[in-house]
Amino acid sequence: MSNLPVIIGVGQVSGAGEKPLSDISPLRLMEEAARAAAADAGASGGVGAVLQQINSVRVQRFFADFSASFPSTFGRMENAPWSLAQCLGLPADELIYDAVGGDATQSAVTAAAAAIAQGKIGAAMVVGAEAMNTERAAKKAKLTLDWSQDAPFKPVEPPAMPPLYSETEIAHGMNVPMVMYAFIDNALRLARDATFDERMGQIGALFAPFAQVAAENPLATRRDGLGADEIGRPSERNQIAAFPYTRLSVANAFVDQSAALILCSEKIADELGVPADKRVYLHAGAAAHDEWFVSHRENLAQSPAIRLIAQRVLADARIGLDEIGAFDLYSCFASAVEVAATEIGLELDDPRGLTVTGGLPFFGGPGNNYVTHAIAQMVERMRQMPGRYGLVTANGGLLTKHAAGVYSTTPPAEMPRYDNHPELQAEVDAVWGEPAPFAATPEGRGWIEAYTVLHGRNGPAKGYVLGRLSNGHRFIALTPEDPDLLARMEAADMSGAAGSVVTDEAGLSRFTPET
Numbered sequence: 001m002s003n004l005p006v007i008i009g010v011g012q013v014s015g016a017g018e019k020p021l022s023d024i025s026p027l028r029l030m031e032e033a034a035r036a037a038a039a040d041a042g043a044s045g046g047v048g049a050v051l052q053q054i055n056s057v058r059v060q061r062f063f064a065d066f067s068a069s070f071p072s073t074f075g076r077m078e079n080a081p082w083s084l085a086q087c088l089g090l091p092a093d094e095l096i097y098d099a100v101g102g103d104a105t106q107s108a109v110t111a112a113a114a115a116i117a118q119g120k121i122g123a124a125m126v127v128g129a130e131a132m133n134t135e136r137a138a139k140k141a142k143l144t145l146d147w148s149q150d151a152p153f154k155p156v157e158p159p160a161m162p163p164l165y166s167e168t169e170i171a172h173g174m175n176v177p178m179v180m181y182a183f184i185d186n187a188l189r190l191a192r193d194a195t196f197d198e199r200m201g202q203i204g205a206l207f208a209p210f211a212q213v214a215a216e217n218p219l220a221t222r223r224d225g226l227g228a229d230e231i232g233r234p235s236e237r238n239q240i241a242a243f244p245y246t247r248l249s250v251a252n253a254f255v256d257q258s259a260a261l262i263l264c265s266e267k268i269a270d271e272l273g274v275p276a277d278k279r280v281y282l283h284a285g286a287a288a289h290d291e292w293f294v295s296h297r298e299n300l301a302q303s304p305a306i307r308l309i310a311q312r313v314l315a316d317a318r319i320g321l322d323e324i325g326a327f328d329l330y331s332c333f334a335s336a337v338e339v340a341a342t343e344i345g346l347e348l349d350d351p352r353g354l355t356v357t358g359g360l361p362f363f364g365g366p367g368n369n370y371v372t373h374a375i376a377q378m379v380e381r382m383r384q385m386p387g388r389y390g391l392v393t394a395n396g397g398l399l400t401k402h403a404a405g406v407y408s409t410t411p412p413a414e415m416p417r418y419d420n421h422p423e424l425q426a427e428v429d430a431v432w433g434e435p436a437p438f439a440a441t442p443e444g445r446g447w448i449e450a451y452t453v454l455h456g457r458n459g460p461a462k463g464y465v466l467g468r469l470s471n472g473h474r475f476i477a478l479t480p481e482d483p484d485l486l487a488r489m490e491a492a493d494m495s496g497a498a499g500s501v502v503t504d505e506a507g508l509s510r511f512t513p514e515t
């Protein structure tokens with residue numbers, strides 16, 4: 001199988017180190033990671049020989065190019081893959097700026113493997129970076145950096161993704177990931193019949209092993225090995241972000257991190273003289289999405305997409321879950337980890353662990369590019385565990401879009417199917433069935449199904465409710481801006497509490513619980 005795809009090199013960069021701010025930019029981070037990946041291949045011809053084989057570059061989309069929450073004031077690259085290819089002197093003629101979402105890297109790796117298997121390209125680089133830590137520091141120091149770069153043409157881009165939030169969710173200011181993940185977390189807590197105090201303990205217990213992995217990872221951004229109580233419970237250092245999530249239990253986006261992966265055909269790997277012990281193979285990849293809008297999901301605490309994707313990649317790899325030696329589950333929030341583990345069939349305290357990096361709260365959460373790091377770390381882990389298998393899961397949006405890949409140093413017995421299994425979507429849709437009936441302008445009696453309180457600099461700021469009307473229709477609403485009510489919502493469980501909801505002329509709904 002001369003066209004069998006293989007990962008030959010991985011590179012990661014994390015933290016500014018001793019470099020001045022002016023030396024840090026997304027482009028420079030990507031260049032450094034790319035050169036590290038080429039060196040990692042151990043090719044007999046050296047870094048230059050590897051780079052001259054790359055005819056496809058896929059850059060993961062930067063936060064600033066899709067998120068209004070993280071705008072960059074330092075300019076942008078008009079064609080990031082082209083800019084990187086120019087820096088490295090690559091002969092690449094396929095330049096792709098990938099889709100939005102934490103799932104994009106795994107889908108990109110699967111797509112690149114497909115192109116190699118079909119003989120369309122010989123070698124590909126998948127790469128990304130974020131320099132939000134430097135950007136924040138530069139703004140604080142009142143420095144002006146220039147990250148802009150023109151290009152002679154635009155990159156290839158996937159079709160635009162539909163909005164992750166419904167118009168009603170946006171109108172109520174719920175287009176904040178931690179609000180939606182807190183709703184999901186509330187559903188998990190109720191399913192476990194846990195109190196708020198117990199739930200915070202569970203979140204801390206889940207993430208403490210992640211923090212320990214990060215403590216041993218020199219690339220991690222938080223390496224102090226925090227314990228369960230330090231992570232899960234609020235303190236002066238660890239304020240609530242969106243109840244019950246604390247600052248240390250959510251993804252850390254303000255990092256300077258980059259990662260790159262180099263894939264090529266076995267034929268090219270042989271020509272380059274890449275040692276056998278450097279080679280790691282993608283045995284299977286699949287992707288699908290769940291019910292698109294959170295407020296339309298009948299069951300908040302499930303993900304049929306993750307379940308069916310995991311089943312498919314394990315079946316394609318011809319292995320069972322017990323044969324997986326290492327996992328990296330996407331970990332932007334505790335609820336994302338717990339739902340994924342449950343759907344895959346893992347215990348939260350599985351002795352194999354649920355991360356190889358330390359996860360997004362502790363390793364770092366560089367926007368869409370975290371999974372590039374997870375795959376790079378998994379490649380290194382597989383090299384240390386020859387013959388074993390690793391499973392990486394990827395999550396985009398609000399537990400919305402998902403992808404997974406199985407990796408091993410053992411070559412597949414036959415050419416895998418590298419097409420992300422588009423037929424899976426119909427199976428996922430069938431499990432979800434019809435969306436929950438939804439009332440965009442609710443009026444009358446109802447009850448709270450899930451809720452959270454978003455905190456600002458001075459403590460509790462806004463209460464958000466996802467509820468049901470007496471006729472069974474789902475609604476979303478804000479609570480009155482009453483400090484006493486917000487305090488009660490965090491002191492006593494108000495899930496299931498009855499009350500009334502009204503919608504004003506502007507379409508804004510407010511739910512007032514009965515006292």
